[in-house]
Amino acid sequence: MTGKDLLLNLSRGVGVSGYEQGLLPLIKSAFEPLVDRIEQDRLGNIIMIKEGRGTPPRPKVMLAAHMDEIGLIITAYEKGGFLRFSSIGGIDERILLGQEVVVHGRKDLVGVIGAKPPHIQEKDERKKTVKMEDLFIDVGLEEETCKQLVAIGDMATLKQDPVLLSNDRYAGKALDDRAGIVTMLLCLQLLENLGPEADVYLMATVQEEVGVRGATTGTYGIVPDIGIALDVGHGDIPGLPEHEVLPLGKGPGIGLGPHVHPAIYQRFTDLAEEWGISYTPEPGTSPAGTDAYAIQITQGGIPTGLISLPLRYMHTPVETLHWPDLEAAARLLAMFICSVDRQFVEGLRCF
Amino acid sequence: MLLAQLSEAAGVSGQETEIRELIKSLARERGSEVQTDALGNVIARKPGRRGKPVVMLAAHMDEVGLMVTGIEKEGFLRFRPVGAVDERVLVAKHVRVGRDKVPGVIGCKPVHLQEPDERKEPIKLKDLYIDIGAKNRKEAEKLVHLGDGVVFATRFERLEGSLVKGKAFDDRVGCTVLLDLLQEQYDFDLVCAFTVQEEVGLRGAGVAAFTVSPDIALVIEGTTAGDVPDIPGHKQSTIVGKGPALTLMDKSVIPSKPLLERLLEVAKLRDIETQFRRTTTGGTDAGKIRLTKGGIPVAGVSLPCRYIHSPVSIMSLADLEKATRLVKGFLQSIDEQGLPEGT
Numbered sequence: 001m002t003g004k005d006l007l008l009n010l011s012r013g014v015g016v017s018g019y020e021q022g023l024l025p026l027i028k029s030a031f032e033p034l035v036d037r038i039e040q041d042r043l044g045n046i047i048m049i050k051e052g053r054g055t056p057p058r059p060k061v062m063l064a065a066h067m068d069e070i071g072l073i074i075t076a077y078e079k080g081g082f083l084r085f086s087s088i089g090g091i092d093e094r095i096l097l098g099q100e101v102v103v104h105g106r107k108d109l110v111g112v113i114g115a116k117p118p119h120i121q122e123k124d125e126r127k128k129t130v131k132m133e134d135l136f137i138d139v140g141l142e143e144e145t146c147k148q149l150v151a152i153g154d155m156a157t158l159k160q161d162p163v164l165l166s167n168d169r170y171a172g173k174a175l176d177d178r179a180g181i182v183t184m185l186l187c188l189q190l191l192e193n194l195g196p197e198a199d200v201y202l203m204a205t206v207q208e209e210v211g212v213r214g215a216t217t218g219t220y221g222i223v224p225d226i227g228i229a230l231d232v233g234h235g236d237i238p239g240l241p242e243h244e245v246l247p248l249g250k251g252p253g254i255g256l257g258p259h260v261h262p263a264i265y266q267r268f269t270d271l272a273e274e275w276g277i278s279y280t281p282e283p284g285t286s287p288a289g290t291d292a293y294a295i296q297i298t299q300g301g302i303p304t305g306l307i308s309l310p311l312r313y314m315h316t317p318v319e320t321l322h323w324p325d326l327e328a329a330a331r332l333l334a335m336f337i338c339s340v341d342r343q344f345v346e347g348l349r350c351f
Numbered sequence: 352m353l354l355a356q357l358s359e360a361a362g363v364s365g366q367e368t369e370i371r372e373l374i375k376s377l378a379r380e381r382g383s384e385v386q387t388d389a390l391g392n393v394i395a396r397k398p399g400r401r402g403k404p405v406v407m408l409a410a411h412m413d414e415v416g417l418m419v420t421g422i423e424k425e426g427f428l429r430f431r432p433v434g435a436v437d438e439r440v441l442v443a444k445h446v447r448v449g450r451d452k453v454p455g456v457i458g459c460k461p462v463h464l465q466e467p468d469e470r471k472e473p474i475k476l477k478d479l480y481i482d483i484g485a486k487n488r489k490e491a492e493k494l495v496h497l498g499d500g501v502v503f504a505t506r507f508e509r510l511e512g513s514l515v516k517g518k519a520f521d522d523r524v525g526c527t528v529l530l531d532l533l534q535e536q537y538d539f540d541l542v543c544a545f546t547v548q549e550e551v552g553l554r555g556a557g558v559a560a561f562t563v564s565p566d567i568a569l570v571i572e573g574t575t576a577g578d579v580p581d582i583p584g585h586k587q588s589t590i591v592g593k594g595p596a597l598t599l600m601d602k603s604v605i606p607s608k609p610l611l612e613r614l615l616e617v618a619k620l621r622d623i624e625t626q627f628r629r630t631t632t633g634g635t636d637a638g639k640i641r642l643t644k645g646g647i648p649v650a651g652v653s654l655p656c657r658y659i660h661s662p663v664s665i666m667s668l669a670d671l672e673k674a675t676r677l678v679k680g681f682l683q684s685i686d687e688q689g690l691p692e693g694t
Contacts, residue, residue, distance in 0.1 A: 078580045092462035092470055098440035098661040100505075100516070109511050112663045116581045118437045119632055129473050130439065136580050138657065140514030140665055149511070163445060163454045163504075165484030166494065171445070171456045234461055238427055238480055244464070249486065289463075312482065314463065316443035318456035320482060 001030045003186045003326070007170060010178035011162040014104065016071030016155045017088050017210045020044055023067050027181065027204055034188040035202070045218035046204040050188065054197030059345045061337050062201040062224035063187070064215055064291045065180025065231065066208030069173065070315055072101065072156040074137075081146040083111075083137040085156060089209030093132040095316050100159040103139055105150035110159060111139035160317035168323040169248070175319040177208065179309050179326060180230040186330030187337070196338045198225075208291055215291035219298040225345040226264065226303050228333065229255075229292035233282055233308030235320065246310035248322040251278030252329035255306030259287035259296055263348055264305035271335045277328050282308055303348040307333060353377075354527045354671065355507035358517035361452060363416035363433050363500035364551040367391055368450065370412045374526060374545050381533040383543070392559040393545040395529075401538040404690055406682065407565035407647075408532060408541070409556055409636050410525025410572070411549035414518065415660050417441075417501035419448065419481070422492060426485030428455065430501060431476070434550030439473045440661045446481060449499035455483040503662040513669055514591065520666050521573030521659040522549065524674075528571045531675050538686045549636055553603065556636030560643040567610060567648045567694050569678060570637040573666070574628060574653035587629065589655035592667045594624035595674035598651035600631050603638020607648035609691035614650060617680040623673050628653060648694040652678060 001009075006026075015023040027046055028038055035048040046067070052058045070089030078084055083103065087093075096113045103109040114137075115130045137156065139146060162172030184202045191200065201222050205214030208231075219227055233253040236245040246253040254272070256265045272279045284306075287293050296304040307329055312320040362370030371393055378385050378395035386394045393412070415434030422428055428448070432438065442459045458481075459474055481501065485491035507517035529543040542563045546555035560568065574596060577587035589596040597614055598606050618625045628651075637651045654674055656666040 080578060080580065082580050090462050092459070092465065094439065094470060094473060095443035095459070097437075098444065098658065098663060100663055107511065110508055110516065111510070112516060112658060112665060114579055114658050116579065117575055117577060117658075118660075119575070120577065120582055120586055126437075127473070129471055134581065138579065138665060139512075140510035140516070141512045145512065160445065163456075165454055165456070165482070166490065167484045167486060169484035171454070171482075171484075234464060236425075237458055237460070237482075238423065238425070239460055239478060240464065313443065313456065313458045314461035316459065316461075318443050318445060318458060318482075320456060320458070320484070 003182050006030045006185055007179065007182045008162050010181060011172040011174050014157050015067055015069055016157060017068040017207045019155055020068050020206045030185055034192065041218055041221050043214050043217045044206045045214045047218065048202040050191065050200045052198045053195045059198040059340050059342060060201060060224040061198045061340050062203060062222055062227045063184055063333065064203045064205050064227065064229050064295060065184055066177045066214065066291060067181055067204040068206055068209055069157065070209050074103065074150060074152055074154045074156065076152065077147060078136055079143065081141045081143040083150060085137055087132065091315055094129050096135055097130055101137055101156045102159045103137060103150055103154060103156045105154045107149060109139040109149060111137045114138050158317040169320055170323065171318050171320040173317040173319065175321055176232045176311055176314050179232060179321050183230055183309065183326045183329050186327060187333045190330060190334040191337065194334060194338050198337060198340045200337055205291055212291050212294040215294035219295045219302060223299055224302060226340060227295035228305040228307060229290045229295060230307050231290040232311035232314060234314060235310040235312035237312050246280045246282060246308060248310045248325065250280055251325055252332060253280045253282035253308035253310065255282045255284055255308060257284035259284065259292045260305055261303040261348055264303055267339060268305060268332065268336060271339060272332055275335055277332050353530060354523065357523035357526050358507045358519055361447065361500065361502045362412050362414055363502060364413040364548045366500035367412045367547050374412060377530050378533055381530065383533050388558060388562060390555050390558055391547045392555045394559060394563060395533060395543045397533055397541040399537045399539040399541065402540055404566035405540045405542060405563065406685060407544055407560065407563050407568040408529050409544045409546055409568060409570045409640065410529050411522045411546045411636055412526060413547050413550050414502065415550050419495060419497055419499040419501060422488050424488050426487045426491040428481040428483065428495065430481060436660055438476055441479055442474050444662050445504035446501050447504050448481065448483060448495045448501050453483055453494050455481040458482045505663050514665050514667050516663050516665050518662060518664065520656040520664040524573045524654045524666065524671055525571035527671065528675050528678060532678060532682065537682055546636055553634060553636055553639040557639035557643045560640040560647055564644060565647060567690060568640050570635055570649060570651045572635050572651060572653045573656045573659060575659050576655035576657045579657060589626060589628055591655045591657060592670060593626045594670055595677055596626050596628045596653045596655055598628050598653065601633050601635065603634030604641050604649065606637065606650040607694060609693040610648055610650035613684060613691045614681055617684055618677055621676065621680045623677050625677065
């Protein structure tokens with residue numbers, strides 16, 4: 001399976017936080033040919049292991065990208081066959097009006113998110129955002145049938161097939177962070193020919209969007225020498241100052257801040273310069289926001305890094321990325337992994 | 352399926368090219384003589400065996416959408432709505448730009464970077480833009496142009512049950528009914544006017560009616576269905592699944608009573624479920640046609656559609672079937688009984 005195929009298939013796949021299992025067959029089939037074994041932990045994280053060439057004990061490098069997507073959960077029935085809902089993960093409710101969804105009940109039901117028609121609303125109502133509690137999902141069914149097919153607590157996902165824009169850019173849902181999973185595949189494809197010394201643990205984590213929960217238990221089960229979170233970062237758009245964004249087409253962001261071990265940041269930037277890989281430094285003041293948050297404080301502490309894929313319009317069905325940025329990130333990660341030896345790892349605990 | 356084809360074709364008011372070409376060829380396939388006029392209306396005539404009276408059916412081809420009004424240095428497109436689109440539905444939608452239907456997305460600031468108060472207000476139009484993936488203005492200009500029409504990228508689909516979703520049911524459902532009826536042959540002259548620019552002020556209809564100069568006219572529209580939560584019963588205009596809705600009165604027109612009564616007679620005779628449009632808001636081509644020349648008797652038959660003027664609407668195929676049967680029965684009654692008295 002090519003990286004682009006995996007991106008398209010993963011974007012189409014369904015896996016809201018806590019309900020990621022449907023993605024397992026796709027991920028397995030993509031990664032199986034390139035790794036030595038695949039395991040799953042009790043929260044549902046998928047851990048794919050490629051053993052290194054070095055003599056044991058070999059350094060362990062872990063990459064983590066989350067496979068869960070933001071979504072909706074059905075909270076109540078409304079008269080007439082409509083459904084009330086709440087969100088899973090952070091969603092700007094302004095994007096929901098007029099949005100197509102799929103409700104995952106006894107069957108997958110296509111629906112639309114609606115609200116009171118504008119001409120019924122009062123004039124000042126029309127100037128305000130419709131609150132999530134005033135929105136509803138319309139699956140076009142009568143009340144009885146709706147109740148038979150949909151249960152309170154069922155999930156719904158945003159309905160959007162990925163679309164190719166100009167310049168090798170893709171727009172769709174769940175690119176946060178399935179683009180990270182794809183980057184892991186691209187990285188593995190490069191490592192095939194590079195034969196790194198270290199063992200590589202690639203973890204597709206669960207429940208990142210609701211509190212980096214998969215990364216918490218997953219990292220505990222691996223206890224790597226180095227943990228790299230591979231997530232998305234805010235791409236450049238009108239209205240955001242240059243220094244707050246990662247421009248598309250200029251390679252990955254390399255995180256720095258309390259969540260990143262300074263030597264790991266340095267190693268990434270040195271390698272990027274050496275190999276001519278474009279990147280954007282991504283300073284962050286808070287450790288929160290990605291799996292790095294959980295990875296860093298696991299057990300006795302893990303030296304952590306963060307690589308961010310530039311992504312516009314995060315947490316919408318129009319998330320947009322630049323394919324070559326994924327390739328650049330994969331190259332950088334592959335070079336990093338190949339550079340990890342016992343000496344480097346031991347040095348990380350000296351401050 | 353005809354409605355699917357028509358729904359997915361592009362045709363923002365003033366740029367109805369794709370839908371017009373499609374309708375012209377479908378109308379010709381159905382044995383009618385097809386003409387266009389200076390605005391781009393399509394007038395399809397099926398001359399009758401006797402040649403009179405002249406009966407016009409009208410439906411509008413144009414849909415609400417957007418127009419590209421600026422191309423920024425970084426390659427993003429600025430736009431304005433064409434027709435009455437609730438601006439709150441625009442953010443985070445997929446669109447297609449221009450004649451080549453270049454894919455684009457309407458982007459927005461990610462939720463993570465917003466102030467909590469920001470979300471209480473809808474994003475202003477001036478802060479919205481379309482991203483087609485172009486790196487700069489020069490690149491963008493190779494693909495799109497100022498003035499290009501922009502439509503939502505919505506696909507037509509059947510839902511579980513008997514309803515369907517798609518864009519532009521207002522008024523591609525009307526166009527569907529007209530094309531179905533063009534397959535028939537009557538004694539009178541049937542003229543189907545597929546009008547333009549309804550959504551920006553009922554512009555095409557009066558012009559078409561002037562040229563056709565019919566004895567009577569029926570306008571087939573897609574109208575708002577109010578059968579959704581949070582609307583008190585008396586404010587529900589129409590209900591999906593309860594059949595075609597007949598206009599009693601709206602902001603543009605008071606239909607001709609004899610025509611309305613004939614419609615009701617036909618409905619009763621043929622056991623076709625109908626309802627009335629229970630609100631008086633909104634205007635349609637019927638208003639323009641009514642006042643053309645010395646005045647033309649007109650009535651309106653509408654299909655209930657939820658969420659009109661937004662990216663995705665929902666309607667019932669059963670309603671479409673009933674509407675077609677109703678209008679067909681009405682036309683047959685003209686051959687059988689002549690025009691209603693008083694028209």
